[in-house]
Amino acid sequence: MPPEVPHYRSSVTPLVRFSPSVSPETQLNQLYRHKCWRGETNMNFSAKKLIPFLVLILSIISVLRLVRISITTTSYSLHPLPASPPLGDSCSNSSSSTKFQSKKSSSMSTTALQKKEYQLLSNLISQRSPCNLLIFGLEPEYLSLSSINAGGKTIILEDDGTKISTMTSDSNATRIYKVDYEVPAKEAYNLLKHARETPVCAPSSKQLQVSKCQLALKHLPQEVYELKWDVVVVDGPSGDKLEAPGRMAAIYTASMLARNGNTTDVLVHDVDRTIEKWFSWEFLCDENLVSSKGKLWNFRITDHINSSKFCLAEAVTIV
The missing domain is CATH 3.40.50 (Rossmann fold)
Structure with a gap:
């Protein structure tokens, strides 16, 4: 009779591992999470690019406002208010008052x-x-x-x-x-x-x-x-x-x-x-x-x- 060969069971873990089966619903959820993560990354990246443009636009607006204010101030300084009439003097009409004031302002002494x-x-x-x-x-x-x-x-x-x-x-x-x-x-x-x-x-x-x-x-x-x-x-x-x-x-x-x-x-x-x-x-x-x-x-x-x-x-x- 041939000799008996004992059953041998290896203790080494096999190189190939088999993952358990995944349901279709789980696969869809994983795919959705992956896409959302990529979308958030793109949005953050776009916001970082927009910040310099916003700063530039606000700076231009500020400069335009300053230019407008300076032009307005200059226009007021070029048209001073008329001098008040001399003390103790009353005029019968506005035309004679204007003539007297212009003559008075040109020859007024210190x-x-x-x-x-x-x-x-x-x-x-x-x-x-x-x-x-x-x-x-x-x-x-x-x-x-x-x-x-x-x-x-x-x-x-x-x-x-x-x-x-x-x-x-x-x-x-x-x-x-x-x-x-x-x-x-x-x-x-x-x-x-x-x-x-x-x-x-x-x-x-x-x-x-x-x-x-x-x-x-x-x-x-x-x-x-x-x-x-x-x-x-x-x-x-x-x-x-x-x-x-x-x-x-x-x-x-x-x-x-x-x-x-x-x-x-x-x-x-x-x-x-x-x-x-x-x-x-x-x-x-x-x-x-x-x-x-x-x-x-x-x-x-x-x-x-x-x-x-x-x-x-x-x-x-x-x-």
Whole structure:
């Protein structure tokens, strides 16, 4: 008998593995998930590409808006608002108002009064009216001040003959005189030193008409020296250029005339300029300043005819 051969069972795992059978529904689900995953990837990729384009479009829109704003601003600046009508002046029709405003804007001087400055003056004249009013400088607003000073006396001193010929007053109590100012504004420094070093310029000196002080105005109408003034306004001569007549002598003379009265209000315009500021401090004094509006200072002077100094405080040293 042949020998018995025992049954042999290998312990090695076969190389080929058989997966269990998959149902059709499961296969469809797997295919759908695969397609969805690919679609999400494409969408994310497309969104990343769109971001730079969106940024570019927004930047272009912003630039266009800035250009539009700049064009609009330029158009407004090229068409300024018309100037307001002069104080105290009323017009019967719009056409005459337009002509007057265009002429006024082309020839308006730098000394024109602001509304609040004129209000300060008109209120003061109303309170002290009827009074003696002296004005250095001729402007349309000052003619209306003379009408407020009903019953009083108003004298206006002007060096510009053209202004005098074009402006007249209806009041018999208002007189306009032509005067001459010979000293240019560039001499202000030397005149201030002269006034400090020369005793003849002191407030206790002799009358202005015979004064030897270089700042004294000695050729004004006689009634200017004779009257006791209640209000004096210094807004002339122009003093807007070095070669033009300055207001040094007008401020000094106003301070001397004010000390001949009981109580005199002296108002100086354009105090934002060096000469007007220096000479106001020197001869009208900071302690006498009672009010101000814009570029207009109001000093109230009492009788100090026997005093050897204009101000109680020490003057500012100049070198």
